[in-house]
Amino acid sequence: MNRIKGICLAAFLIIGERSIASDKVTISTLLDEMISFEKAAEFPDPYYTCKMISSYDRRTVSPDKDWWYANDDGFGCMRLDTIQGRVEKVMFDYEGPGVVTRIWLTTNVKNGTLRFYFDGEENPRLVIPAYDMTRAPFRVGDALSLIHTNYTPEGAGGNTFMFPLPYQKSCRITFEEPNKDRNTWSPRYHEIEYRTYAPGTEVETFHPGQVHSHIMQEKIQDVNKALWNPQTFKGGERREFAMDIAPNQKSSLELPAGSHAVRSLIIDVHCRKGDYAKMMRQLILKISFDGKETVWAPLGDFSGAGLGAPKVDSWYMDADGRGHITSRWVMPYKENAKIEVENLFEFPVWMNVRAHVSDWKWNKNTLYFHTTWKQERGIELSNRYDDHKGDHMWNYITINGRGVFKGDLLSLFNYAPDWYGEGDEKIWVDNDVFPSHHGTGTEDHYNCSWAPVVPFHTPYGGAPRADNPSSHGFNAFVRTRNLDGIPFQKLYRFDIEMLSWNPGKVDYAVTNYWYGDLDAKINESSGKEEVVSPLPYLM
Known part of the structure; x- marks a missing residue:
């Protein structure tokens, strides 16, 4: 044989x-x-x-x-x-x-x-x-x-x-x-x-x-x-700030110097005015390690929830859907680290940001924590599965360098009348000549089956949001990886097919969670212009 x-x-x-x-x-x-x-x-x-x-x-x-x-x-x-x-x-x-x-x-x-x-x-x-x-x-x-x-x-x-x-x-x-x-x-x-x-x-x-x-x-x-029932580390040295952040202003938190790791990050948000969903999209979390920013994402997306910032209940991340977020991602650094929140929302926002930090013994295998965010609006959906001439692929992320991919959040608005997620993921690692991960459907990647999808939570993620039985409108999928994390030596590329039951369009926002060397680079990410862009469903 x-x-x-x-x-x-x-x-x-x-x-x-x-x-x-x-x-x-x-x-x-x-x-x-x-x-x-x-x-x-x-x-x-x-x-x-x-x-x-x-x-x-x-x-x-x-x-x-x-x-x-x-x-x-x-x-x-x-x-x-x-x-x-x-x-x-x-x-x-x-x-x-x-x-x-x-x-x-x-x-x-x-x-x-x-x-x-x-x-x-x-x-x-x-x-x-x-x-x-x-x-x-x-x-x-x-x-x-x-x-x-x-x-x-x-x-x-x-x-x-x-x-x-x-x-x-x-x-x-x-x-x-x-x-x-x-x-x-x-x-x-x-x-x-x-x-x-x-x-x-x-x-x-x-x-x-x-x-x-x-x-x-x-x-x-x-x-x-x-x-x-994951246990959130609350020991070590505690650093925090609690204050109002005015519109277009920032507040930052310097972490202990020397070789340490953030073991947990706990954030509480409260705003007396304005729309909660818009606020959670327009609060930007940034984290820098050893002089380089490796985390940049809207706070609601960083939490694994996406647009609307609903509830999340998983191994690495929790959110209660009302402004309380817990991150259990371990984030090591050698010399220094800074956590910063920028408020792009139109009203002042009160925030309490608390980090629990403890010593870390750095070695050749230690990696930095990265979170990157990308949004694109008006992506075309196709139901022509036999059409190889059209470009129906959309790139979640491409990373050059060494690391381990640990998860992703897909948050979207679906303009099509029904299911948008017929497309398979195709993941290319290092020297692949054919994708070493070729899936069978978008919901399959996120550990469920048979669309449309209803909200659910597991230790490995789930569907924080699915507003309509048809899948029209708001949807969100999140998946984090434990034993199924994907190591890469020099290249990681995640593409997904934009295939659906019926033609239409979607707005996709993807948050990627991964560990990598400090000099690992991504191909593309979005910034403030996408965060404050006039999305019709956030107006």
Whole structure:
């Protein structure tokens, strides 16, 4: 059987010669990493690539070929294998050492059989009698196995499985349809994200018995509690200001000198006049580390909420929808840091900005925290999935340098009459000649399925806003990444297809959260002119 190797040797050569870390990668170490705010601020060591295989339409081959925007995403697979007389669709098949970090599935009907083969074994180590990871024969809790808002046990809907499945040599995931007539197979959508470590990295291969153990079940319960109820650091040295900021004025907060990290940032906002939504868009949060500004975003967008600044309830960020915001992003710096808020709103705004800062031991893997914001109005939507000549791609962000991508917020106003998000994300990393992440739909990227979408919250983000059942008007999606963060050595590029059910236009504002070196650069961002632009729905 031919395997497609998932190891990008060129990526490892970029790092240069070094010894492989002696610590073994296990389910336990991965769960610890998942709930470590500090670990997120480090470039991975041992290094790994993060990629995704999905059921995207296999007619999609190249931007200069027909069907680059092909949208029949429910039938794609790597190949068909005949195993012990069974025809099995191969959804995932890569050589390790590695870890499956995210399995997103949805379908119209859940019958059939999922099988997981590890380390070249002939017989599957894990069998699930449905196209449904909630039927796994062990409990991982609802923070690690998310049920989508439209899920039904036997019918339509899906789930996202975030429990890590490590392997030393290889992993193959297949699905057997319940009938042999291929012309009657149901559409089966999947996205599987995975890490591949350098050769020689020691990884303990998953076995269901590990999960059943009393010690592991206790750990899983603790991880679930942590993910649903993240603890905000309130120790260390506290720096804050509480004051009115006049229109077109700024207020700043100098942080302790020397090697430190912001462990939490808590902001309260109050305005006695004016519109709350407009105010939260026109308060600009800026943060500089070691002499360079790496964070610039409207406050409502920085919070993960977007236009209108509604409620957010997630691992890295909380907002109550009334002006109270908590950020748990760890933000290290070597020498100095400054937090600044600029008021572009028409009225004075009272603000309390509080940072909790503690010592940080800087090393070669430490990265700076970045947040960048971009808005474009009047973007054309198309429902021509077969049209390769038109440019239906929109760029979230392109980063040149080293870092780890950790999440994004899409906040928008949809002028079209109905669903705007048929488009797939296409993420290019380093030397990719084809996107190493090719998705199956906008809502799929944000861990839900079947548009239109209703508001929901998970530890990994959700949909803070969806004003109309048709999806016309205001919408917002946010996704942050724990084990599924994407490291890059020199390039990260995130494009999305602007495809919809019906033609129309959208206004998109995207906030990107990432860690990177201080000299990492982005291709494009928006500034004050977009923040104060006369949006009809904020007038």
